[in-house]
Amino acid sequence: MKAKFRLWLPLLLVVVLISGCTLFSGEPGKAKVSLKMVDGTPITEAEVRLLSGTKEVAKGSVNTEGIVELPAKAGSYKLEVTVQVIGDPIQIEESIAIERDKTTTKSVTVENVGVLTLTFKDKHNYETDGGNVTLKDSNKKVLSEKSGVKQEAVYVLKTGAYYIDVQKDGGVVENYEVTVNAGANAVTIPLPVATIVNVASGQPYRLYKPFEPQYADSGGELTDGQVGTTAYNHEAWVGTLGSREQPIEGKLWQILVVDLGEKNEISEARLICLRNVGPGIQTPQALTVAVSNDGVEWEVFDRQEYAQPDDLTVHTLRYTLEAEARFVAFYIEQVTNWLFLGEVEVDGILGGGQPAEGDLDEIDLLAIFNLP
Numbered sequence: 028m029k030a031k032f033r034l035w036l037p038l039l040l041v042v043v044l045i046s047g048c049t050l051f052s053g054e055p056g057k058a059k060v061s062l063k064m065v066d067g068t069p070i071t072e073a074e075v076r077l078l079s080g081t082k083e084v085a086k087g088s089v090n091t092e093g094i095v096e097l098p099a100k101a102g103s104y105k106l107e108v109t110v111q112v113i114g115d116p117i118q119i120e121e122s123i124a125i126e127r128d129k130t131t132t133k134s135v136t137v138e139n140v141g142v143l144t145l146t147f148k149d150k151h152n153y154e155t156d157g158g159n160v161t162l163k164d165s166n167k168k169v170l171s172e173k174s175g176v177k178q179e180a181v182y183v184l185k186t187g188a189y190y191i192d193v194q195k196d197g198g199v200v201e202n203y204e205v206t207v208n209a210g211a212n213a214v215t216i217p218l219p220v221a222t223i224v225n226v227a228s229g230q231p232y233r234l235y236k237p238f239e240p241q242y243a244d245s246g247g248e249l250t251d252g253q254v255g256t257t258a259y260n261h262e263a264w265v266g267t268l269g270s271r272e273q274p275i276e277g278k279l280w281q282i283l284v285v286d287l288g289e290k291n292e293i294s295e296a297r298l299i300c301l302r303n304v305g306p307g308i309q310t311p312q313a314l315t316v317a318v319s320n321d322g323v324e325w326e327v328f329d330r331q332e333y334a335q336p337d338d339l340t341v342h343t344l345r346y347t348l349e350a351e352a353r354f355v356a357f358y359i360e361q362v363t364n365w366l367f368l369g370e371v372e373v374d375g376i377l378g379g380g381q382p383a384e385g386d387l388d389e390i391d392l393l394a395i396f397n398l399p
C-alpha cells in the first residue's frame with residue numbers, strides 16, 4: 028500500500044506543474060472583426076483571413092451580425108476581407124495587432140457595398156409574392172435568378188445601377204431600374220397582378236329556409252372560414268331541411284344569398300357541403316348562380332350539375348363565372364332532405380371593390396330565380 032502511494036506522488040506533482048505552467052503562460056489572443064456598410068448595416072456574406080506575411084494564420088466567415096472571431100498569437104497581422112457581393116467579390120486589406128490574452132476588436136467599414144431588399148406590391152397596393160425575380164447589372168447581364176420568391180428578395184451588391192425583371196402569375200415587369208447606394212436599400216416593385224381572395228369572408232348572408240335548431244348557425248358561420256369534419260353533428264355545420272317548403276319540379280331546394288358589401292369582379296363561387304349518407308346527407312345535385320349589384324336586378328347564370336362525391340366527404344362545389352357583383356345568390360337543388368353547409372366562398376380581387384347601393388334584408392329571394 029505504502030509503496031504504491033510513493034509511486035503516485037511524483038506523478039501527481041508533475042501533473043500539477045504542467046497545468047500550472049499552462050495557466051501562467053497565457054492563451055493566444057483573438058481578433059474580433061466586425062464588417063459594416065457605411066450606414067452601420069452588417070455585412071453578412073464575407074470571409075476574413077488573418078495573414079502573417081503571406082502565411083494564413085486563421086480564417087472564418089462572418090455570422091449574421093457581420094462578426095467573425097479569429098484566434099492568433101500576439102503579433103501584427105494583415106487582415107484580408109473578401110465580401111461576397113453578387114458579381115465580382117470585393118477585397119479589402121487592413122492591419123491588426125493582436126495582444127496576448129486579449130480580444131482585439133477591429134471594425135471595418137466597406138464603402139461601396141449596399142444591401143438591396145426588394146418587396147412587391149400588386150395593382151391595388153397590397154403586398155404580394157415576387158415569383159421569379161432576375162437581377163441584371165447595368166449592362167443587363169444576368170447576375171442572379173431566383174424562383175418562388177415570397178415577400179422579399181435580398182441581394183448584397185456593389186453600389187451602382189441594376190435592373191430587375193419579375194414574372195408572377197402572368198404579370199411581367201421588365202428592366203425595372205434600381206440604384207444601390209452604400210448601406211441598406213429598400214425598393215418596392217409594383218406588379219401588374221391582382222391578388223385573388225375570398226371576398227365573401229366575414230360577410231353577411233341569408234338562407235331562405237332557416238337552419239334547424241340542432242344544427243344551428245350561431246351567427247356568420249357560413250362565412251367564418253370554419254368547416255366541420257365528416258361528423259354531421261360537428262358544431263361548424265349548418266343544417267337545413269328542404270321539406271320546409273314544397274318541392275319545385277319535384278326537387279327539394281334552398282336559396283342562399285351572400286352580400287359582398289361592395290361591387291367586386293368575381294371569378295368563382297363555391298359552396299362547401301357535407302356528404303354523409305348514413306344520416307341522410309348528400310351534396311347538392313345542381314346549382315344556379317345569380318348576381319346583382321343592387322339586390323333588385325339579377326343576372327342568372329346557367330344551371331350546373333354536380334356528381335355525388337364518395338361518401339363521408341367535406342365537398343366543395345365550384346361554380347366558375349365572370350361577373351361584377353355585390354350580391355351572389357345560389358339556387359341549390361338537393362338530393363336529400365338535409366342540406367349541410369359549411370361555407371360559402373366567392374373569389375374576387377383584393378382591394379378591387381367599388382361602392383354599390385343595396386340591402387340584403389330587402390331582397391326578394393324567390394324573385395331572383397322567378398320562383399312562385
Ligand SMILES: [Ca+2]
Pocket residue numbers: 248249250251252253254263369370
Ligand atoms: Ca363555416
